[in-house]
Amino acid sequence: MSDEGRLIAGRYRLIERIGRGGMGTVWRAEDEALGREIALKRLHAQQHLSEDELATVHERTRREARSAARIAHPNVVVVHDVLDDEGLPCIVMEYVHGTTLGALLKGGGALPPGEAARVGLGMVAALRAAHAAGVLHRDVKPGNVLLGGNGRVVLTDFGIAMATGTSTLTKTGEIIGSIDYIAPERMRGHKPGPTADLWALGATLFQSVEGRPPFRRATAMETAYAIAVDPLAPMKQAGPLEPLIEMLLAKDPDERPSAEETERALRVVASEAPGATMGTATGGTTEVAWASAVPSRATATVAATGPTTSAGATLTDSGSGSVPPTPISGGGSGSAGDGTGRPRRKRRRLLWSAAAVTLAAAAVAGGLYAVTADDGGHGRKGSGTATAPTASEPSPVPAGFRLVREKTLGVTFPVPDGWKRDGRASAEQVTYTDPSGLVGLTIGTVNPAGANPESHFQNIEANTKLNYSTYRKLRMQRTTFQGKPAAVWEFTFQGQVRAFRAIDFGFGEEGGTEYDIYLSAPEAQWDTHRPVFDTVKAGFRVG
Template identity: 45%
Template sequence: MSEVPGDDRLIAGRYRLLGPLGQGGMGVVWRARDEVLGREVAVKEVRAPSGLASSDVQRLYARLEREAWAAARVSHRNVVTVYDVATEDSRPWIVMELIRGLALSEVLDAEGPMAPQRAARIGAELLAALRSAHASGVLHRDVKPGNVLLANDGRVVLTDFGIAMVEGTSALTMTGELIGSPEFLAPERALGRTPGPESDLWSLGVLLYAATEGNSPFRQNTPLNTLRAVVDEELPPPRRAGPLGPVVEGLLRKDPADRLSAEQAEHELRIIAAGGSPRAAGAGTPDPYAPTTTADTLTPRAPLPVPPPPTPELSTTAEVTPAGPPRRAVTLLAVGVAVLLLAVGGIIWTLADRGDDGDTGGATGSDPGATSSAPHTTPAAQEAPASAGAQGGSSTGDGDTAGKAVGGGSSHSSTSKPPPQTVTVYLTSVRGSYEGGCPPPHASAPAVEATVTVGRTPATVEYRWVLKDGTSSDPGWQSLSFGSGDGRAKQVSHTELTYQQDTTYHGTITLEVRSPVAVTSNGVEFSVTCRTETPSSGASHPAED
């Protein structure tokens, strides 16, 4: 039964179209219901432009089928899942996983440039998707904000493999045809050279630049001028990217062989996403993960500052060569002495300070081993873990992290604040409709299930179920607790008993969170049709339209 009364369009006898999700120059993506499995899906329909030659239409449809094949080869949580390729009206229709959320392009248009930490998290997830695709022999060739979905459940999903290239297949494009968006095109592709995985990395670099700066670096007034800028112009220095800047510059090197590797870039992005500031390789700087080929690259990029050793009197004469050990050995000896003195000083300081910290605040539930390693700080610094505990219910996890950071020699970690708590909610339909006598039985009434995910534990989430008109569905505000040992995701279920006698009630249910942060889930539609029971000897009349 369709969720939209009167809409009976069925594709391949199985997929009922419920409504359009998006539309572009190449076609429409529909929200649909798989009548066999009883789940919602996304169905992509291609509409060939009018006036296109028959051969070009067939080539367009072949590309669409290749999209399904290419995407189906990639099995990864950050890549949209393809379920089926159906045929209707002599055209292929791709049946995919329904992702509820917004495109990255829509988020950037609505909110403006992103903070580097958020952009880094998105970039790391996209890199994981690209690495999986590349390992399967698939190049995406059109990585851009419009092809990235930020799902309500927290996932970052790469979509639209319609112009992907698969190793071992023949090209389905005409000679000279431009494939991809010019401003995200890698220089080697703009020059007509054979692309590789590095071309997708370039496009990701442009995406990260645009996400933090608010504009892509090489966009010009015409596609031709944009391609010229991609090939010839220097990268405008990023000004808002912060710690993300060196990674962006490393991905946007003109020569594919000089770009950051996918492994190194993902490593750096995950550090930035966690609040760190890695020393990523910038433009013109050797990739620390790349194999070294010259003696110059063996020199550490950031050696420890070492006080110069005492200079003997004979060193003032250039002709005199000391007979002792080489200068490098003397330097290493000085480094060792300095490290030893620092270690001894740290032990003495810790023992002297332990007497003032006999009570480590065990009420917070922190790991004793972690809290004992934290040095005595100013009152302002001591209040930071307490504020984190107020957000999440306890400071256990952050205290342990801070203790490890202090033990590792990071002098500023004891005063750093933990990242803010996050909550994401995603609703799915368990039963979408009911028809019969009212009130509907609890076991047959419409029902939904919500997946609630928090950024860290412990945490307590206060939520309620809300109808389309804004009224709260019984029993009002509820609490969902995440213990320190629990996972970050839990499910809660709800059965909706709202109805209107002798008619059909159409509604939408959402889950609203007010603490620790305010967020509202996607809406799930439902319907309740109340039928008046008639005696067995009587006659019923069909309802009039």
């Protein structure tokens, strides 16, 4: 390497390149003034960026140094200095002898649950210290976890951290970070809190025991949709860590355990591991009590790999069918009640604290995703009736359809004969698919509704356009339906094998419930399947 042996700032001698990413290179170096080994992170020259973009990148690097420097904790990397070298920012940090968790897990490697819990304890300790200092990490992942040769676990790379009272240094709707570890609320464009870091911790623990990220799909677009709406796949190797990981990966941030609760749970698992020396939690009784206090996370969302609608339905376009695609859902705010009159956050804490309560306390509220579809008509082939039916009229059921009643959603609508109800329905949505699995109808709700579903769709679309180049809007417009504000959104996107087209229609009054109808199908067969949407919409009844 041409830079090996070079002296930076008159005191830091570059010895060996130990890491390289998209934004910078990390070197093992020697601080000649103090005679100690250090790690030096130097940004790359970014010729393709404008001056404003470069200024933002450089400020992020300086912020990384400031964010890490304000956290004094043995599980957080120590920052010694920040400087410029030939106009490029550099961070001087302590050098940790060892490897990264990412390197250890490379190629599908995995850890025993007890060892994963030990690593998790170091991570959650670092996060507790960061959050106490007012710093969100926002890029927790295996590659940013250093494993020292002496057993020390160190969280590093605060490059996109956000400190309380600072600007975000991002454009509106921009999502930065490693896609596999970005929490669902960040996918929806909501402001993240400490629980977003805990979701990333859960994703890291999942990969540590299962050998893969929890929602990894073939493309970044599909991974983002899966994080937003897919239920968590069953774990095969998590053992006693499974209940905690399920809770950490809850779609609703209010349903996740706190950092303190997570640390207690990890201590139980680590102390019960073979050869463990930790004595803070002893005996099988403690472990059983902890596990029984963690309710199973409701699988409230439908599988998704294409764009996800406000209903959160999606489909895996693998060539055969599974469940049809939709754009990232907007959902609710996470503060709504759970049917008991208590806010969700309070209810979750009650469940966690009641060690004698069994898993049947299934009060964990469902996910926050609902579906939307189009308003029909507008001269399209096979459009439905011209007048919107009222809720009191009987729902028309034409030949080839059957009437279904979804009691949980409080709605009735026609469904084509032969279409099957997906078994992963939730309190917020249900999906029916055709025999091929490539055409899907999702009915869902958003509660409380906003002023008009169009703003809901626009929020979803903002992230979709930014992150997925194959998305193309055909139309989005306001209308009315059954005397209520409504909106239509129609678009296309590219699946793994073929192009899809979707129509999303939502209606509802502000403060009440928004009802959504969403249909997606291969674009080449759109004229064949579009009439299904019109029939469902014409026969849709609330109550």
